[in-house]
Amino acid sequence: EAKQDWQGKTFIITAGPTREAIDPVRYISNHSSGKMGYALAEAAAHAGAKVILVSGPTQLPTPTGVQRVDVETTEQMLNAVQQQLPNCDVFIGCAAVSDYRVAEVASQKIKKEQNNQPPQLKLVQNPDILQQVASSEKPPFTVGFAAETENLKANALRKLERKQLQMIVANDVSQVGLGFNSDSNNAIILSKDSEQSLPTMSKHDMAIAIIDAIAKRYFNTTAN
Ligand code: C5P
Numbered sequence: 059e060a061k062q063d064w065q066g067k068t069f070i071i072t073a074g075p076t077r078e079a080i081d082p083v084r085y086i087s088n089h090s091s092g093k094m095g096y097a098l099a100e101a102a103a104h105a106g107a108k109v110i111l112v113s114g115p116t117q118l119p120t121p122t123g124v125q126r127v128d129v130e131t132t133e134q135m136l137n138a139v140q141q142q143l144p145n146c147d148v149f150i151g152c153a154a155v156s157d158y159r160v161a162e163v164a165s166q167k168i169k170k171e172q173n174n175q176p177p178q179l180k181l182v183q184n185p186d187i188l189q190q191v192a193s194s195e196k197p198p199f200t201v202g203f204a205a206e207t208e209n210l211k212a213n214a215l216r217k218l219e220r221k222q223l224q225m226i227v228a229n230d231v232s233q234v235g236l237g238f239n240s241d242s243n244n245a246i247i248l249s250k251d252s253e254q255s256l257p258t259m260s261k262h263d264m265a266i267a268i269i270d271a272i273a274k275r276y277f278n279t280t281a282n
Pocket of ligand 1: 072132151152153154155156157184185186187188189201202203204205217
């Protein structure tokens with residue numbers, strides 16, 4: 059097993075959900091716990107990398123040696139990532155980013171009595187952080203996640219192509235007790251010309267396996 063030394067390299071890892079305000083007290087979000095992203099941050103730091111963890115709201119402690127930047131919305135997450143990007147060697151997009159946000163956030167709490175009808179939320183598309191990183195001027199080694207409920211491999215490979223990623227970690231989220239909010243996971247790690255199936259294991263162990271898989275490819279495809 060090739061244990062590569064990440065000394066001198068910088069990872070940016072996004073983790074957790076994003077939160078899109080509807081009004082001052084309500085928001086759109088999802089069930090992401092942030093566990094996988096935090097486990098990756100811990101594993102990369104343990105392997106010697108400098109790690110910047112750009113995190114949506116979670117209940118998790120910051121892993122030792124990791125620099126954490128807290129954000130709420132997708133746009134804040136994108137800004138935080140872009141600020142750190144010039145020094146980034148590896149980007150892992152593990153956050154469950156909200157694909158949509160409310161077009162106009164209400165400045166006051168939306169009241170029942172203001173509407174005879176239920177309010178209609180107008181949604182607009184959020185930026186795709188992963189895609190923007192992968193198509194930036196000097197892109198880092200870019201790793202995405204794909205949570206799929208069917209045609210796992212085919213859908214993940216399409217995503218790899220479309221977003222121009224070096225690697226994608228595909229999870230079957232239709233399996234009860236795995237993935238979202240759970241402590242274990244199983245996955246296929248895919249690149250253009252390789253495939254590695256990871257059996258069900260803890261997110262801690264999976265993070266180590268993913269960082270190892272990145273090392274194998276990263277240190278083969280770059281000069282240093
Ligand atoms: O296309 P899909 O959302 O399934 O892709 C998932 C991958 O893209 C994940 O790595 C996720 O972190 C990233 N993503 C992102 N910004 C978005 C949507 C997804 O970075 N707006």
